[in-house]
Amino acid sequence: MVENDDVTIEQTLVLIKPDGLVKSLTGNIIDKLSESELVIVGAKVVSVDRELAETHYRDLKGQKFFDELIEYIMGTYHTKRVLAMVYEGENAIKRVRHITGDTNPESANPTSLRGKYGRITTSGVFENVVHASSCPEDAKREIQLWFKPHELTKVIYDTREEEVTKRETVWK
Numbered sequence: 001m002v003e004n005d006d007v008t009i010e011q012t013l014v015l016i017k018p019d020g021l022v023k024s025l026t027g028n029i030i031d032k033l034s035e036s037e038l039v040i041v042g043a044k045v046v047s048v049d050r051e052l053a054e055t056h057y058r059d060l061k062g063q064k065f066f067d068e069l070i071e072y073i074m075g076t077y078h079t080k081r082v083l084a085m086v087y088e089g090e091n092a093i094k095r096v097r098h099i100t101g102d103t104n105p106e107s108a109n110p111t112s113l114r115g116k117y118g119r120i121t122t123s124g125v126f127e128n129v130v131h132a133s134s135c136p137e138d139a140k141r142e143i144q145l146w147f148k149p150h151e152l153t154k155v156i157y158d159t160r161e162e163e164v165t166k167r168e169t170v171w172k
């Protein structure tokens with residue numbers, strides 16, 4: 001995060017959740033987010049495993065909806081895919097949260113993404129189609145959880161060099 005006199009350049013993590021993907025809302029969501037005039041500096045499709053899901057939502061552990069939330073973000077109810085993106089620009093966190101809308105899709109502004117496309121299931125899960133970081137500390141933690149430095153088009157946090165040797169699958 002870089003601060004000038006009155007401009008704060010921030011980054012924020014946006015996830016199009018499995019319900020957003022299965023409903024083919026990717027285009028609509030990215031189109032609406034372009035109103036923010038922010039720049040995408042990273043994007044990838046991720047199949048979310050339990051460890052990533054539980055780490056991402058670790059602050060909500062203990063909530064009665066936690067187990068279902070983990071199943072939801074892992075794609076058990078829709079598709080095992082999430083589109084993860086990093087947006088950057090002036091007041092990125094607030095701008096994206098404004099477009100995203102309130103957590104509860106029923107009380108979210110009807111023109112916000114969650115107000116437009118979200119729903120509450122009969123078992124009480126808020127299927128609200130998008131995630132957006134809520135403060136700079138969360139944004140940093142979440143971006144570092146979902147992305148490696150080389151997956152972003154620029155260096156936004158401090159990095160270090162490390163010797164890594166591991167087996168990986170390559171094209172035949």
Ligand code: IDP
Nearest residue numbers: 060065069102103124125126127128131132134
């Ligand atoms: P946020 O996504 O607006 O930041 P959080 O409180 O961080 O809201 O909750 C994370 C996610 O957990 C929400 O987006 C929603 O999918 C789900 N959630 C939050 N509160 C509730 C609830 O009271 N009932 C069911 N699901 C909830």
Ligand code: MG
Nearest residue numbers: 132133134138
């Ligand atoms: Mg949150």
